[in-house]
Amino acid sequence: MNHLTDEQLSALVDDALEGGARAAAERHLEACADCRGTLAELVAQDRALASTLEHDPGEEYFESFAGRVGDRIRAAGLAGAQAREPGGRGLADWFRVPRKLALVGAVAIVVAGAGIVMLTTREMRVPALREQRIESRAAQEAPTAPSPPGIQPESRSESRPEARSAPQLAAEPVTPLPAAGLAKGTARPQDGSRAKTGIVSREPTVAHDREPRVPTSRAYEVRRNEAGEDVPVGRPDESAYRPLRTMPAPRPAVPGEPVRVQRQRYAEPLGAEKGAEALQIDVRSLPADAGASVSSAGQDAPVAVAKAAREEESKPVAVPIAEQDVPARKELAAPGRVLGLADRADRGPVLQVRGTPEAFDGLPARSRTLAKNAQRLTTVAETIGLAPAWDSAAAGWERLVEDVRGGPLESETRFQVARARFMAWQRAASGKRGARAGQALDGFLAHAPQGAERDSAQTWLARLKK
């Protein structure tokens, strides 16, 4: 006896067999206990699966759902498809559709590769130029010491141009360049001059009496003006060859006086923990009233104006780096941020986040696990400070929201969600992140008690809207 196939049984479950196929299947079922049993199992399995996969978040959830969708649409600044011109697709579409984005990336790679090949090829042509025009031009400007009779000119270094004779150079052709190739320069040839161009190479150490203009070891094109001088064709990137200026040594710091520091430099975060953005230290001019103790060690111990990360507009506090002043560090940490980057130098920074694990001890095991996981993700995010890490942290806290809804930890959890969403948006702003942050902040502020957390959330929301 041939049993019913999986497809027949599945169709029977869905009551999708018709006509003769159905009649034949029913006849088989009357005679086959195995197939009857299998069919009964499949029907029971469907029922159980429907029950298992269903989840009703409740009326309250759906009452505000449309509003949240609207917020997200508004935050993303979407106009809706109805506002589009038929067939009118902007450049932005290429960056929204993954396939098109991949195509754009492929084109960019090809272009970049071609550019690299071109650059490499140009560099490789230099030796060939040396053999021909470089030699000739270098020799042209050299003292007219004729070669000894019988000696043929060979490939030489341009630092010995005396080996070539002037009559030989006069016979060599020079390649004219199109006028379009000329760029602004200090020694631009006069209009109407019958200028010709050539290639000259100079070593940076070769002192030339007349033309110390572009000290470079690279060959560059020149054009001869009426006065018989070689002037560079195009605009040499002087900044690329300019010798580095030595930075003036800072004046020794004097207590009570402002300290001037060159531009912006980044000092090591307190505790010498690189990458800990919670204490992004910015060395700038020291406010006279910052109350810092100025080290007399001068540039070895610069005075840092430490400020908390961008989202925390805390008052700048002067911190002498060398002393690693711990109280100052605590002052930097706003509520909800990393507290105290380390007092234990041997074990690295101590990272503490709000909402200690003990606060969630009263919850069921699954919720405790979720809380612990969310805290771990938050710690990671605070350590590395990248937007995806904050996204993960926010997702971690969001998983906990359902479990603590209506309880004393709901506000705390929602604050963590809002903070993580806002941090993610701040690290790498996007419409989606902005919408999520706005939604999370609204969710927290809807039931948040008065206090520092509420103030922070309002500040963040204002910044988000701005």
Added chain:
Amino acid sequence: MKTAPRRSQQLEPGREADLVRAAQAGDQAAFAQIVCHFQRPVHRVAYALTRNASDADDLAQETFVRAYQAIGRFRAGEPLYPWLSRIAVNLTYSLFRRRRRRPETSIEPLVESGRQWASDDDPAERAAESEQHERLAAAFAELSHEHQAVLTLRVVEDLTYDDIARTLGVPVGTVMSRLSRARAELRARFRARTGEGP
């Protein structure tokens, strides 16, 4: 093939098309009505595929955001729900792909049983049934995404074969064969866990 849906995701005849046309003309209130009508089924699909309340919330909202962006290209008169559920399914696939590339958490997979229990259930019976549901959810999570999707649309959403075909963008025959394989594989995996059928 005729398959009768147990649930009704459609609005009254003509009403759905009117709302779609109004939304295409820029009527935000009409789009809000579409959201209100379809929010539950879209959320059901999202939750069934992710088994995670947070992900389901995010996916359901994002589904309507995408629908808002693209509703100008939707042909009024066609059933709206298969189109919405297709967006939801595709977003879920994208989420799975991202997760595979960049795992976010060590709690993986996070299976939340959505079973709601009455307070007067017998605790022993409740525990046994809960265990069965957890095993079934775990077996379901082991299926391929295509099999999960087709089972969700048929078993949870009770869509017809035609609507499932529209949603997944495959022929009806493929829906039938995929559904039968998904059921058979789920049964086998569940039996492997328990030694019996559900």
